[in-house]
Amino acid sequence: MSFRLTRExxxxxxxxxxxxxxxxxxxxxKYWQVIAKPLKTSTPRLGLAxxxxxxxxxxxxxxFKRIAREVFRLHKQHLDVWGFVVMARKSKPVTNxxxxxxxxxxxxxxxxx
RNA sequence: GAAGUUAGUCGAAUGGUCGCUGGGAUUUUUCUCAGAGGAAAGUCUGGACUCCAUAGAGCAAAGUGCUAGGUAACUCCUAGGUAUGGUGACAUAACGGAAAGUGCCACAGAAAAUAAACUACCCUAUAAUAGGGCAAAGGUGAAAAGGUGUGGUAAGAGCGCACCGCACGGAAGGCAACAACCGUGGCAAGGCAAACCCCACUUGGAGCAAGCUCAAAUAGGUUACCUAUGGUGUGACUCGCACAAGGUAGCGGGUAGAGUGCUAAAGCGUUUUGGCGACAAUGCGCGUAGAUGAAUGACCAUUAACAACAGAAUCCAGCUUAUAGACUAACUUCCCGU
Numbered sequence: 001m002s003f004r005l006t007r008e009x010x011x012x013x014x015x016x017x018x019x020x021x022x023x024x025x026x027x028x029x030k031y032w033q034v035i036a037k038p039l040k041t042s043t044p045r046l047g048l049a050x051x052x053x054x055x056x057x058x059x060x061x062x063x064f065k066r067i068a069r070e071v072f073r074l075h076k077q078h079l080d081v082w083g084f085v086v087m088a089r090k091s092k093p094v095t096n097x098x099x100x101x102x103x104x105x106x107x108x109x110x111x112x113x
Numbered sequence: 114g115a116a117g118u119u120a121g122u123c124g125a126a127u128g129g130u131c132g133c134u135g136g137g138a139u140u141u142u143u144c145u146c147a148g149a150g151g152a153a154a155g156u157c158u159g160g161a162c163u164c165c166a167u168a169g170a171g172c173a174a175a176g177u178g179c180u181a182g183g184u185a186a187c188u189c190c191u192a193g194g195u196a197u198g199g200u201g202a203c204a205u206a207a208c209g210g211a212a213a214g215u216g217c218c219a220c221a222g223a224a225a226a227u228a229a230a231c232u233a234c235c236c237u238a239u240a241a242u243a244g245g246g247c248a249a250a251g252g253u254g255a256a257a258a259g260g261u262g263u264g265g266u267a268a269g270a271g272c273g274c275a276c277c278g279c280a281c282g283g284a285a286g287g288c289a290a291c292a293a294c295c296g297u298g299g300c301a302a303g304g305c306a307a308a309c310c311c312c313a314c315u316u317g318g319a320g321c322a323a324g325c326u327c328a329a330a331u332a333g334g335u336u337a338c339c340u341a342u343g344g345u346g347u348g349a350c351u352c353g354c355a356c357a358a359g360g361u362a363g364c365g366g367g368u369a370g371a372g373u374g375c376u377a378a379a380g381c382g383u384u385u386u387g388g389c390g391a392c393a394a395u396g397c398g399c400g401u402a403g404a405u406g407a408a409u410g411a412c413c414a415u416u417a418a419c420a421a422c423a424g425a426a427u428c429c430a431g432c433u434u435a436u437a438g439a440c441u442a443a444c445u446u447c448c449c450g451u
Contacts, residue, residue, distance in 0.1 A: 010406080017406075048406065058154090058424050066133095066410055073132065074411090096411075 010046055017047055020085050027110040029102045031094065032068075033087040036110040038080070046072045047085040054088050064088045067096055071103045079107055 024037035039045060048068060050061045068086045072079075084107065 059422095062410095062424060065407095070132080070411055100411090 017049070017085065020047070020083050024083070024085065025110055027106050028089070029106050031089055031091050031099055032103050032106055033089055034103075034106045034110050035085045035087070036082045036107075039083045044072075044076050044079045044081050045083045046076075047083065049085055050088045054090050061088075063096075064099075067099050068103060071100045071107070075104060075107070082110070084110070 020035055020037045024035040027034050027036075046069065048065050050064050052061070055061045055064065072084070086103070
């Protein structure tokens with residue numbers, strides 16, 4: 001069992017993003033918003049779309065990206081094979097633990113929907 | 114000891130587990146090395162680099178504006194001058210020109226400028242006013258044609274004189290800006306040039322998504338050959354001439370995409386020498402992120418503290434702004450003790 005986050009597990013192509021945005025299911029939380037769609041690949045895949053409009057500072061955006069990657073990496077064994085695009089939502093600052101807990105919850109919710 | 118001024122340093126550390134990006138080794142999954150900042154920020158200057166343009170000169174536009182130096186270069190830095198602020202260490206400065214011209218100067222005030230005369234003061238005539246003299250006193254304002262004293266006068270006034278200030282001329286000294294000092298002048302019609310403007314000097318444009326290389330699919334261009342003793346047009350017909358369609362192969366342009374530019378650099382540390390200094394020369398050592406839907410992280414433990422501002426995107430030099438806390442050196446003022 002590997003916790004590695006390889007290139008196959010990331011979304012790179014513009015077309016793939018557009019496809020998920022167009023046809024995916026949306027789940028909103030307090031701090032996150034996840035858009036997801038089933039895939040035919042062997043593993044689930046992660047894409048990040050943290051807007052400059054939501055968090056102006058690069059430091060804040062990096063923090064959200066890292067948390068999203070970390071949560072995905074540690075739990076992708078238990079996730080369904082979907083493409084997940086993660087977006088941040090504007091909120092008051094909270095601890096990393098709260099953020100990770102909510103994101104994991106959203107990952108599970110979106111595939112049950 | 115307290116309060117400050119200036120210059121500078123650090124910006125949590127160590128260990129463990131799970132990861133990320135790049136290089137190297139091994140050759141197929143392991144090992145090993147490296148991996149954000151003092152501002153990486155704002156994109157405000159100046160360069161390197163790339164492409165385009167370019168005979169030369171000027172206009173326009175923009176910028177700069179005390180002096181000398183430093184630098185690849187600058188609107189930067191250093192040293193000095195002057196002015197202003199501070200008891201002081203020090204700090205600050207768009208610091209050329211207002212007798213080239215234009216414009217503006219709110220309110221208040223008699224008057225905001227070719228000066229003028231409201232309340233006053235003085236003289237003459239007459240009564241309540243007129244004519245003349247004057248700018249000392251009052252009041253307004255950010256600003257009203259030097260200040261104090263003394264002589265002088267009808268009252269006054271640089272009208273005369275002394276000191277201070279100012280302007281002009283000379284001038285020790287200084288590379289220079291400037292200026293010790295000496296003399297002359299009774300002394301000037303304000304301010305604003307980060308208002309237009311004048312003077313002097315500087316500047317070609319665009320930027321790494323610059324640019325260079327490779328290069329699918331589709332469409333289109335072009336060349337050759339084939340279908341072909343074919344088709345269409347011209348024509349009564351034949352020859353001839355012109356044109357089109359399909360296929361195959363080649364050529365060049367070029368989109369997606371990929372590579373390159375891409376990190377060794379006006380580099381960092383240090384020795385000696387020159388210089389007040391910015392800095393320069395010299396020897397020795399080091400070899401230091403390079404992503405591209407974008408790495409440098411998460412969790413746990415210990416350290417008295419769980420920490421600010423904040424995340425590289427072609428690279429340098431600077432400027433500006435943000436910054437919890439900790440520390441160093443020199444200097445200043447005040448207080449206490451010897």
